[in-house]
Amino acid sequence: MKKERNTTVVDMLNEKIYITKAFYKKSVNPMNPECAELARLMREHKGFSIELKETTKKTYANLTFAKMEEYIGTQANSEEMLKEFEEVKKVAKAKNQAYAAAKKWFFENYPEYKENGVCDKELGKTNVVANEDIKEITTIIPFKKAVNE
Numbered sequence: 001m002k003k004e005r006n007t008t009v010v011d012m013l014n015e016k017i018y019i020t021k022a023f024y025k026k027s028v029n030p031m032n033p034e035c036a037e038l039a040r041l042m043r044e045h046k047g048f049s050i051e052l053k054e055t056t057k058k059t060y061a062n063l064t065f066a067k068m069e070e071y072i073g074t075q076a077n078s079e080e081m082l083k084e085f086e087e088v089k090k091v092a093k094a095k096n097q098a099y100a101a102a103k104k105w106f107f108e109n110y111p112e113y114k115e116n117g118v119c120d121k122e123l124g125k126t127n128v129v130a131n132e133d134i135k136e137i138t139t140i141i142p143f144k145k146a147v148n149e
Contacts, residue, residue: 008037009053010045017041018053060103060114065089068106071113081109 007023010016019027019038026034042048072081085105092101107114 006053007034008041010041010048015045015048017045017048017050019050020053020055024052063103063106065099065102068102071110072106075110 007020009018011018023034023038026032027038029035038050042050069082069085072078072085075081085102088105089098089102092098095101
């Protein structure tokens with residue numbers, strides 16, 4: 001059975017039941033155990049409001065294998081570390097955890113990437129933004145102000 005993370009929290013002081021978004025999605029189906037769990041919490045804590053938990057986990061959606069390799073390639077001991085990175089990927093792939101294990105290894109060996117928020121520009125890449133995205137951005141921030149900052 002998959003270990004569930006903290007999917008529900010009961011805040012007695014503020015009379016709130018916090019649930020995760022994933023738990024909520026499962027709880028709307030009466031056939032899922034999450035539905036019964038939520039019903040039980042609501043019975044035990046009458047009058048409590050139900051709210052979605054805010055997640056504070058930082059994600060690295062644009063951190064791909066290629067970007068990790070490119071960053072490793074900029075370091076002093078890059079050849080040795082790239083070989084080690086390939087080995088980590090091989091072992092992790094055999095266990096169906098290729099990305100998670102590689103990312104963990106990468107952050108253990110290069111914590112400055114995570115802490116300093118290294119961006120594509122620092123890696124020698126430039127982001128090309130679609131015209132639709134430019135329109136959307138300039139409606140939020142006036143173009144002149146965005147260019148001058």
